[in-house]
Amino acid sequence: MHKKIALILFIPLAYLILPGTAFADVDHQTSKANDKVPVQLAGLLDKLLDPESKESKMLSGAVSLLGSASEIDYKSERTIGESLALEGFRRYGLPVKDKSLQNYVNLVGNAVARNSDRPNIPYNFVVVESPLQNAFSCPGGIIFISSGLMKTIQSEDQLAGILAHEVAHVGHKHALKSIQRAQFFNGVGKITSATMEGKKGEEFENMIGGLQDTLFDKGLDQNMEFEADTTAMDTAYRTGYDPNGLVQVLKELKRIQSKSTRKGSWFSTHPPLGQRIRNCQDQLGHYPDGKTLAHLPDRFHQYQKRVPN
Amino acid sequence: MTAMTAVLIFCVIPVFAGGAMWVTSDKARLKSKPKASSMTLSTVPVGSKVSVLQSEKRWYRVRISSGEKGWMYRGKLSDTPPAKETEESDTLFSSMQSSSISADEAQTSRSIRGLSKETEQYAQQRGTPEVYKKALDQVLAIRITDKEVDVFLKEGKIGEYAP
Numbered sequence: 155m156h157k158k159i160a161l162i163l164f165i166p167l168a169y170l171i172l173p174g175t176a177f178a179d180v181d182h183q184t185s186k187a188n189d190k191v192p193v194q195l196a197g198l199l200d201k202l203l204d205p206e207s208k209e210s211k212m213l214s215g216a217v218s219l220l221g222s223a224s225e226i227d228y229k230s231e232r233t234i235g236e237s238l239a240l241e242g243f244r245r246y247g248l249p250v251k252d253k254s255l256q257n258y259v260n261l262v263g264n265a266v267a268r269n270s271d272r273p274n275i276p277y278n279f280v281v282v283e284s285p286l287q288n289a290f291s292c293p294g295g296i297i298f299i300s301s302g303l304m305k306t307i308q309s310e311d312q313l314a315g316i317l318a319h320e321v322a323h324v325g326h327k328h329a330l331k332s333i334q335r336a337q338f339f340n341g342v343g344k345i346t347s348a349t350m351e352g353k354k355g356e357e358f359e360n361m362i363g364g365l366q367d368t369l370f371d372k373g374l375d376q377n378m379e380f381e382a383d384t385t386a387m388d389t390a391y392r393t394g395y396d397p398n399g400l401v402q403v404l405k406e407l408k409r410i411q412s413k414s415t416r417k418g419s420w421f422s423t424h425p426p427l428g429q430r431i432r433n434c435q436d437q438l439g440h441y442p443d444g445k446t447l448a449h450l451p452d453r454f455h456q457y458q459k460r461v462p463n
Numbered sequence: 464m465t466a467m468t469a470v471l472i473f474c475v476i477p478v479f480a481g482g483a484m485w486v487t488s489d490k491a492r493l494k495s496k497p498k499a500s501s502m503t504l505s506t507v508p509v510g511s512k513v514s515v516l517q518s519e520k521r522w523y524r525v526r527i528s529s530g531e532k533g534w535m536y537r538g539k540l541s542d543t544p545p546a547k548e549t550e551e552s553d554t555l556f557s558s559m560q561s562s563s564i565s566a567d568e569a570q571t572s573r574s575i576r577g578l579s580k581e582t583e584q585y586a587q588q589r590g591t592p593e594v595y596k597k598a599l600d601q602v603l604a605i606r607i608t609d610k611e612v613d614v615f616l617k618e619g620k621i622g623e624y625a626p
Binding site: 232236237239240243244249261262264265268269271273274278280296310347349350358362391392394447448450453 | 487488489537539546578585589594598601602605607612615619624
């Protein structure tokens with residue numbers, strides 16, 4: 155671990171020490187580079203002592219980033235997720251008042267979560283009343299799916315595919331990675347009662363605001379979405395659902411895209427559906443017996459009837 | 464992306480007898496026969512290494528570290544170890560991939576229910592309406608046991624319960 159930190163620290167420092175000098179130059183022009191270093195090092199130290207200098211800010215950023223990446227614990231992750239979930243209800247609507255439906259979605263979700271990349275944390279799933287086609291996951295394992303998307307889905311393997319996609323985001327900590335550079339993490343590696351007060355408290359609110367902006371409007375990095383798709387198909391397959399279920403939902407979403415609301419939905423927060431479908435279809439070749447696995451449209455429709463219009 | 468694809472390909476390629484695999488799913492059971500209804504010999508934790516002796520349909524006959532032999536459903540195994548067991552991050556971001564909770568903490572975490580004190584503070588500062596806090600409390604109150612998941616999978620004839 156110490157070696158890792160030392161290496162990570164060394165790289166940005168090395169770049170700072172040798173501004174404008176590529177590493178290749180060091181290899182091929184050793185004597186020249188050696189002549190330059192002392193002068194540049196002296197200049198660098200001057201700059202690092204100036205808190206307003208670009209170099210000083212870069213180093214400070216690198217150090218705080220290290221703390222946030224390596225030290226965040228599950229409880230802190232969960233607090234971020236719970237805070238985001240509160241905003242999720244505000245933005246998308248309250249849970250559908252039907253215990254049987256909520257229980258069913260939690261069963262499908264927990265079934266896939268057991269076979270996910272991160273099976274050892276608690277997962278909670280909730281269907282919220284919203285006409286938008288949407289599903290998203292909060293850090294720590296709270297996962298939302300809209301009643302609109304529940305109406306679009308047509309079988310249990312399709313639901314499993316969507317929930318597995320969201321579980322994959324939690325497993326890969328995609329949302330957390332998107333807030334690595336948040337000011338809140340500057341000097342903070344763990345969320346406590348004290349870090350929720352005063353200036354830090356404000357920074358926490360700003361961070362949750364940024365997270366909402368990413369998850370509810372702009373969307374995560376496209377590669378994170380593609381990674382969640384492939385992981386989801388694998389998770390669904392390992393559980394015993396046809397991994398093609400996810401592809402079927404994506405195809406249906408593509409079909410209804412032109413007549414659906416875009417803002418705040420999967421259409422605005424996820425990569426173009428055509429590209430996702432092609433990627434997933436390429437992946438299907440890895441599951442030769444996928445079609446013989448569970449689909450369960452009837453069981454799904456029993457519960458879908460309970461979703462309000 | 465390429466690495467992920469490679470992992471997925473390996474996951475579904477039949478493993479030759481004698482090969483090593485790892486338990487990657489929670490609640491993986493070693494069964495006396497390649498049937499979910501057969502006797503459970505033991506429950507094997509995530510990250511355990513097993514030796515594959517033979518395969519039959521969607522089941523592998525394996526030997527676990529104690530020397531005990533039995534059958535495991537293929538979905539519980541992978542020929543690559545789970546990430547947190549082998550994570551040797553070489554980049555800043557990949558260090559987040561490894562789970563930062565120990566097995567003991569994980570068990571505790573599984574039982575976390577209700578809003579955390581810190582989330583309550585956030586809600587108070589934001590003036591979050593009570594109705595949203597209550598909604599989240601209700602969501603967190605839903606408890607799904609492993610037994611309920613098993614019954615659900617069995618009723619749907621899913622995975623190891625498929626005929």
